Amino acid sequence: MPPLKRSFIRFPTRVEFGAGMLAQLGGIARPFGKRAYVIFDPFFEGSQTAARALSFLHEAGVETIENYNTRPNPRAADMDEKAAECVQNGCDLVIALGGGSAIDIGKAVAMVATNGRSSWNYAALETHPYEEITEPPLPLIAVPTTSGTGSEATIYSVVTNPDLQRKCSIRSFLLYPAVALIDPELMTGIPQQLTAMTGIDTFAHAYESYTNIKSTYFSRMIALESMRLFAENIETCCFHGDNVEARGAMAYAALLGGMAIAHCPCTIGHVLGQCLSGWTDAPHGGSLATCTAPIIRWTLPEGLPQLAAVARVFDRALPEDDRAAAHALPDLLNRLFERILGGRVTMRTYGLTEAQQEPFSAFIYENYQGDMGNYVKVPTLNDIRFLVRQCCG
Numbered sequence: 001m002p003p004l005k006r007s008f009i010r011f012p013t014r015v016e017f018g019a020g021m022l023a024q025l026g027g028i029a030r031p032f033g034k035r036a037y038v039i040f041d042p043f044f045e046g047s048q049t050a051a052r053a054l055s056f057l058h059e060a061g062v063e064t065i066e067n068y069n070t071r072p073n074p075r076a077a078d079m080d081e082k083a084a085e086c087v088q089n090g091c092d093l094v095i096a097l098g099g100g101s102a103i104d105i106g107k108a109v110a111m112v113a114t115n116g117r118s119s120w121n122y123a124a125l126e127t128h129p130y131e132e133i134t135e136p137p138l139p140l141i142a143v144p145t146t147s148g149t150g151s152e153a154t155i156y157s158v159v160t161n162p163d164l165q166r167k168c169s170i171r172s173f174l175l176y177p178a179v180a181l182i183d184p185e186l187m188t189g190i191p192q193q194l195t196a197m198t199g200i201d202t203f204a205h206a207y208e209s210y211t212n213i214k215s216t217y218f219s220r221m222i223a224l225e226s227m228r229l230f231a232e233n234i235e236t237c238c239f240h241g242d243n244v245e246a247r248g249a250m251a252y253a254a255l256l257g258g259m260a261i262a263h264c265p266c267t268i269g270h271v272l273g274q275c276l277s278g279w280t281d282a283p284h285g286g287s288l289a290t291c292t293a294p295i296i297r298w299t300l301p302e303g304l305p306q307l308a309a310v311a312r313v314f315d316r317a318l319p320e321d322d323r324a325a326a327h328a329l330p331d332l333l334n335r336l337f338e339r340i341l342g343g344r345v346t347m348r349t350y351g352l353t354e355a356q357q358e359p360f361s362a363f364i365y366e367n368y369q370g371d372m373g374n375y376v377k378v379p380t381l382n383d384i385r386f387l388v389r390q391c392c393g
Helices: 021-032 048-059 076-088 100-115 192-210 217-239 244-263 268-280 284-299 304-314 322-341 354-367 381-392
Strands: 014-017 035-040 063-067 093-098 140-144 156-161 166-171 179-182
Touching: 014 021, 014 244, 021 048, 021 093, 021 140, 021 179, 035 048, 035 076, 035 100, 048 063, 048 093, 063 076, 076 100, 076 156, 093 100, 100 140, 100 156, 100 166, 156 268, 166 268, 179 244, 192 217, 192 244, 192 268, 192 284, 192 304, 192 322, 217 244, 217 304, 217 322, 268 284, 268 354, 268 381, 284 322, 284 381, 304 322, 354 381
Parallel strands: 014 179, 035 063, 035 093, 093 140, 140 179
Antiparallel strands: 156 166
């Protein structure tokens, strides 16, 4: 593809990046509002990090209403409840401090507070009509404490409806945070398993954006750099989590991965992964680990130049022949994922039964044609059945 056949760059988020940056939170927040609805991951309740963040805000004259009730795969009902609390308390600013779920909730709260209705009304379902966001959300300051979703740099808010077994995204350029405040020091205490899973999400964003037929020169450039930073730093972050330099590099990888999918979205890996989470509440990074290598193995020989370029990010000693390099990629990733996760995971690991494989495959094929159609190889229903069997091990 000619590098400038199609290209656009749209990134209005202000990024403040650096160790110790949390201390600037109050000064950054004050111009946006007087009362902040602050969403924390639950393990920050009673923590020194939360106390410091709130003190910085209070010292700057920003009042706060705090909520620590978040969970992975955030539910639409939870988002709506928090949006109502935000409005009832007269908040004019939203701050989300935590992983991707906390930031996704913050985006939905900021949006529902000004647009009304339920967050699920705005979920971009391919097979059903959905509401468009028409009013600008409240200003959002995203403070990520993991290096995974890149939600601080995306146009998405991932929302789950357990009644429908659906996990989808709200999508709008209006969902870009006003500010992404990224402090690698906040990430040094993240456990190995969570570091690994969020890191795999970072890689998947970059890989899927890079291999998307709608990719642009800009999206490919930042996706490849995101994968390079992931390859060089994820094991250090997992096994030497107090290394601030490595944590900073992974935080930057997540930021770039988020920017990449904001300009060229995810494809089949996130379709399978998000559907698994919708069906079994599997952790997002773990669900991606089950399907990434099987998808790449199935893709071959399509996409050889892209897959070879990705493989060489992980092993610079691979041969110049693209075919040989590309065929090495699935095993390279499998070995890496097993090292950082402490073993192999499959869809069975997260609760998908053999009896569910057929309806699960049909559900994916019927509901996600658009996202899957952007990949370098477009699957048939039989392909989906094959991939689900491979992902189940």
